Amino acid sequence: xxxxxxxxxxxxxxxxxxxxxxxxxxxxxxxxxxxxxxxxxxxxxxxxxxxxxxxxxxxxxxxxxxxxxxxxxxxxxxxxxxxxxxxxxxxxxxxxxxxxxx
Amino acid sequence: xxxxxxxxxxxxxxxxxxxxxxxxxxxxxxxxxxxxxxxxxxxxxxxxxxxxxxxxxxxxxxxxxxxxxxxxxxxxxxxxxxxxxxxxxxxxxxxxxxxxxxxxxxxxxxxxxxxxxxxxxxxxxxxxxxxxxxxxxxxxxxxxxxxxxxxxxxxxxxxxxxxxxxxxxxxxxxxxxxxxxxxxxxxxxxxxxxxxxxxxxxxxxxxxxxxxxxxxxxxxxxxxxxxxxxxxxxxxxxxxxxxxxxxxxxxxxxxxxxxxxxxxxxxxxxxxxxxxxxxxxxxxxxxxxxxxxxxxxxxxxxxxxxxxxxxxxxxxxxxxxxxxxxxxxxxxxxxxxxxxxxxxxxxxxxxxxxxxxxxxxxxxxxxxxxxxxxxxxxxxxxxxxxxxxxxxxxxxxxxxxxxxxxxxxx
Numbered sequence: 248x249x250x251x252x253x254x255x256x257x258x259x260x261x262x263x264x265x266x267x268x269x270x271x272x273x274x275x276x277x278x279x280x281x282x283x284x285x286x287x288x289x290x291x292x293x294x295x296x297x298x299x300x301x302x303x304x305x306x307x308x309x310x311x312x313x314x315x316x317x318x319x320x321x322x323x324x325x326x327x328x329x330x331x332x333x334x335x336x337x338x339x340x341x342x343x344x345x346x347x348x349x
Numbered sequence: 350x351x352x353x354x355x356x357x358x359x360x361x362x363x364x365x366x367x368x369x370x371x372x373x374x375x376x377x378x379x380x381x382x383x384x385x386x387x388x389x390x391x392x393x394x395x396x397x398x399x400x401x402x403x404x405x406x407x408x409x410x411x412x413x414x415x416x417x418x419x420x421x422x423x424x425x426x427x428x429x430x431x432x433x434x435x436x437x438x439x440x441x442x443x444x445x446x447x448x449x450x451x452x453x454x455x456x457x458x459x460x461x462x463x464x465x466x467x468x469x470x471x472x473x474x475x476x477x478x479x480x481x482x483x484x485x486x487x488x489x490x491x492x493x494x495x496x497x498x499x500x501x502x503x504x505x506x507x508x509x510x511x512x513x514x515x516x517x518x519x520x521x522x523x524x525x526x527x528x529x530x531x532x533x534x535x536x537x538x539x540x541x542x543x544x545x546x547x548x549x550x551x552x553x554x555x556x557x558x559x560x561x562x563x564x565x566x567x568x569x570x571x572x573x574x575x576x577x578x579x580x581x582x583x584x585x586x587x588x589x590x591x592x593x594x595x596x597x598x599x600x601x602x603x604x605x606x607x608x609x610x611x612x613x614x615x616x617x618x619x620x621x622x623x624x625x626x627x628x629x630x631x632x633x634x635x636x637x638x639x640x641x642x643x644x645x646x647x648x649x650x651x652x653x654x655x656x657x658x659x660x661x662x663x664x665x666x667x668x669x670x671x672x673x674x675x676x677x678x679x680x681x682x683x684x685x686x687x688x689x690x691x692x693x694x695x696x697x698x699x700x701x702x703x704x705x706x707x708x709x710x711x712x713x714x715x716x717x718x719x720x721x722x723x724x725x726x727x728x729x730x731x732x733x734x735x736x737x738x739x740x741x742x743x744x745x746x747x748x749x750x751x752x753x754x755x756x757x758x759x
Binding site: 259260306309310311312315321322324325326329330331334346 | 506542544550570572574585586587615616617645
């Protein structure tokens with residue numbers, strides 16, 4: 248594990264406890280843990296959308312909110328963030344678990 | 350005369366009609382409830398129909414039987430809700446109802462058409478849902494003569510009504526195939542968008558172990574994008590395939606179309622509400638009960654029941670000019686049928702995940718939490734009687750609205 252992640256607190260499910268403690272370096276390291284070696288501009292566009300949405304609503308957006316809000320297709324979203332995009336982006340963006348998962 | 354209008358006479362709306370009719374002065378208020386269907390379905394019973402445990406007759410009764418005499422029942426579809434004008438337009442005769450208070454309980458419906466290829470080639474022939482009466486009955490006919498093969502149960506996307514029902518379906522199917530002597534000829538797979546058997550970690554691990562013990566394969570983080578009917582197989586957005594002979598799908602769940610037509614919902618037509626007071630985010634005389642709202646808790650009848658007292662109290666407070674109290678804690682309580690006349694009970698809320706212990710009396714029970722027992726199964730089976738005779742009529746049950754930590758081990 249990289250040193251930057253050791254200074255940050257995560258909950259049992261791997262979500263950052265305090266979204267304010269987030270920065271871009273953390274995103275890069277968490278992405279690596281999640282199997283994404285490099286964050287491209289397309290990845291960042293989604294991360295920024297999620298950060299902005301969460302700041303306004305207080306919750307990480309669901310998959311449907313991300314596709315609707317960014318105009319990115321579901322297919323492309325899964326290509327950028329394989330398996331569980333909404334959850335994966337939430338982790339990388341330093342947000343809580345998306346509330347669709349109840 | 351002032352008008353108290355309820356839209357939807359399912360579990361939530363019927364309970365509200367019963368409870369509020371005791372609270373409001375009939376000289377001052379008229380209470381109206383609107384629904385498009387005459388028949389009330391005991392939806393938790395749909396799960397048992399595919400296995401021949403219940404028949405269609407066991408889960409239906411006329412809605413009118415549960416509406417109090419001082420509440421007017423209108424049978425009609427709803428064209429549009431206009432909350433800025435405090436009025437609702439019905440389909441029938443384009444009747445307009447002006448309201449002072451509105452409770453929305455229009456529920457959640459399944460949408461198999463959201464998945465490409467689902468409704469083509471073999472819908473209700475080798476692909477079924479069990480969240481509608483039609484699907485559950487068609488599946489019971491199919492299973493009666495099925496000789497075995499690959500059965501795949503798939504959740505399309507979250508959230509869904511009663512998130513434990515797919516697991517119960519799997520457990521009951523395992524039991525059913527055992528009883529019929531063909532369990533060795535059936536390969537059972539559960540494909541889910543979640544990263545485990547359930548949404549909450551402790552319960553997910555307990556339920557995951559039960560799946561493993563029963564020889565049910567788990568394919569996690571599987572987000573279905575389409576059905577390839579030529580194989581046939583379900584195909585995920587990231588191009589993984591799971592082949593099937595029998596597909597049991599839990600389709601995308603959405604709030605009612607009238608919510609979309611009225612511009613009141615989110616991406617899935619769920620109405621944004623304050624998750625603790627149950628009041629609409631935008632209109633102070635609009636309140637939401639049950640799965641029509643976007644509260645991040647289970648979309649289940651037990652939750653609507655736990656919402657009821659908080660909702661009624663807050664509406665009455667609002668009528669007196671008082672602020673609503675943030676008392677709803679997301680309390681959910683689910684019996685999970687695990688097959689072979691056993692069941693598991695889970696009890697949780699927004700903040701506390703399901704934990705082991707005893708319920709409702711700490712240390713005593715009679716129900717065991719997060720653990721298989723025969724008492725839990727009989728609790729579930731007697732619930733149908735409780736539902737028709739006590740719950741819908743807004744009667745008291747020996748369970749508190751708010752979750753309690755007493756008798757639980759964290």
